Amino acid sequence: xxxxxxxxxxxxxxxxxxxxxxxxxxxxxxxxxxxxxxxxxxxxxxxxxxxxxxxxxxxxxxxxxxxxxxxxxxxxxxxxxxxxxxxxxxxxxxxxxxxxxxxxxxxxxxxxxxxxxxxxxxxxxxxxxxxxxxxxxxxxxxxxxxxxxxxxxxxxxxxxxxxxxxxxxxxxxxxxxxxxxxxxxxxxxxxxxxxxxxxxxxxxxxxxxxxxxxxxxxxxxxxxxxxxxxxxxxxxxxxxxxxxxxxxxxxxxxxxxxxxxxxxxxxxxxxxxxxxxxxxxxxxxxxxxxxxxxxxxxxxxxxxxxxxxxxxxxxxxxxxxxxxxxxxxxxxxxxxx
Ligand SMILES: Nc1ncnc2c1ncn2[C@@H]1O[C@H](COP(=O)(O)OP(=O)(O)OP(=O)(O)O)[C@@H](O)[C@H]1O
Numbered sequence: 001x002x003x004x005x006x007x008x009x010x011x012x013x014x015x016x017x018x019x020x021x022x023x024x025x026x027x028x029x030x031x032x033x034x035x036x037x038x039x040x041x042x043x044x045x046x047x048x049x050x051x052x053x054x055x056x057x058x059x060x061x062x063x064x065x066x067x068x069x070x071x072x073x074x075x076x077x078x079x080x081x082x083x084x085x086x087x088x089x090x091x092x093x094x095x096x097x098x099x100x101x102x103x104x105x106x107x108x109x110x111x112x113x114x115x116x117x118x119x120x121x122x123x124x125x126x127x128x129x130x131x132x133x134x135x136x137x138x139x140x141x142x143x144x145x146x147x148x149x150x151x152x153x154x155x156x157x158x159x160x161x162x163x164x165x166x167x168x169x170x171x172x173x174x175x176x177x178x179x180x181x182x183x184x185x186x187x188x189x190x191x192x193x194x195x196x197x198x199x200x201x202x203x204x205x206x207x208x209x210x211x212x213x214x215x216x217x218x219x220x221x222x223x224x225x226x227x228x229x230x231x232x233x234x235x236x237x238x239x240x241x242x243x244x245x246x247x248x249x250x251x252x253x254x255x256x257x258x259x260x261x262x263x264x265x266x267x268x269x270x271x272x273x274x275x276x277x278x279x280x281x282x283x284x285x286x287x288x289x290x291x292x293x294x295x296x297x298x299x300x301x302x303x304x305x306x307x308x309x310x311x312x313x314x315x316x317x318x319x320x321x322x323x324x325x326x327x328x329x330x331x332x333x334x335x336x337x
Contacts, residue, residue: 006049010069010080011044011080015044016075017038017061017064017073018037019036020035021036036290037238037239038061049209049215051229052231053219053220055223055234056237060236060239061236062220063188066217069217070104082101096130100181101182102181102182102185103179104186104187105169105172105173105189109160109165109171110168119155119159119160120156123140126175127143129178132178132179148170155167166194166201169189169193173201173204184208185216189218202229222266223251223259223263226247227251232245233251237258237297238293242327243325243326243328255324255330255331257330259326285301294310294311295308296310296313309329313327317332
């Protein structure tokens with residue numbers, strides 16, 4: 001099935017978030033209101049039965065995108081559409097209705113579960129909030145079955161500290177499923193877990209995607225896991241998307257110099273002893289998002305930078321593989337498509 005064939009659940013267009021910077025004493029005298037350009041002009045589409053990875057280094061704005069899509073943050077500009085309908089909610093009943101369809105999973109299951117309450121409490125609450133308590137015992141069992149915590153009675157009366165990290169994250173996923181959502185926004189769902197159990201949780205999410213026909217946004221700094229887990233991969237740098245396409249193409253044939261850097265600097269088990277060589281750290285630091293570079297935000301670190309890159313923002317240029325694009329002037333020829 002091609003990317004365009006499955007039903008669109010959630011879309012963002014022109015999604016932008018600027019956080020005001022708290023003003024110091026010296027700034028009070030100036031009229032300037034500084035902002036952090038955390039997220040600028042993001043366009044993405046989540047489809048039924050598909051995982052879209054949003055990949056980038058720390059501080060690139062990935063979590064902010066997830067929180068905007070979950071309507072936990074108000075946006076500075078742009079539009080979020082649920083089944084084609086533009087939607088903005090700020091708390092209250094409207095938020096609850098939105099959360100019934102779009103659920104978020106956070107990085108740290110220990111922080112997102114209340115240590116003083118049992119698994120039963122967390123899941124019961126989710127079912128009740130979303131009007132699905134019905135046959136409560138059976139629904140609780142179903143949720144735990146779905147996340148492969150079986151037999152359910154072994155887990156229902158446990159407190160978060162009595163569970164392993166992987167089990168806690170499975171409870172968080174079960175809680176999200178309590179709403180019977182169409183889309184899951186998973187913000188680094190395995191990065192706090194032991195390496196040995198990450199794969200199990202990603203496989204569970206993949207299994208749920210298929211069985212429940214979920215649309216999943218998978219946020220990660222680990223591009224290798226995006227190749228393994230996601231159908232589509234979007235690469236984010238300093239608040240902007242720089243490349244996108246099917247995961248195999250983006251990870252095996254990266255077009256944007258930043259994606260290439262991300263792949264080259266990903267830990268490679270065959271090179272572990274060499275990681276501290278100075279040449280491995282080439283490529284510099286991400287820019288300040290208070291005064292981001294003009295033109296392409298990556299140009300100060302880019303080995304291919306041309307004069308135009310520092311002045312003109314590159315649009316998306318389409319590349320030979322269908323659906324693959326890069327926002328990079330190197331591909332300007334392809335813009336004719
Ligand atoms: N509430 C806030 N107020 C001000 N600045 C913020 C706020 N939240 C995030 N930022 C800034 O926005 C930028 C993007 O942050 P965000 O957490 O979205 O990045 P990220 O890619 O998810 O990073 P990480 O993987 O470290 O969480 C950062 O510069 C961050 O400091």
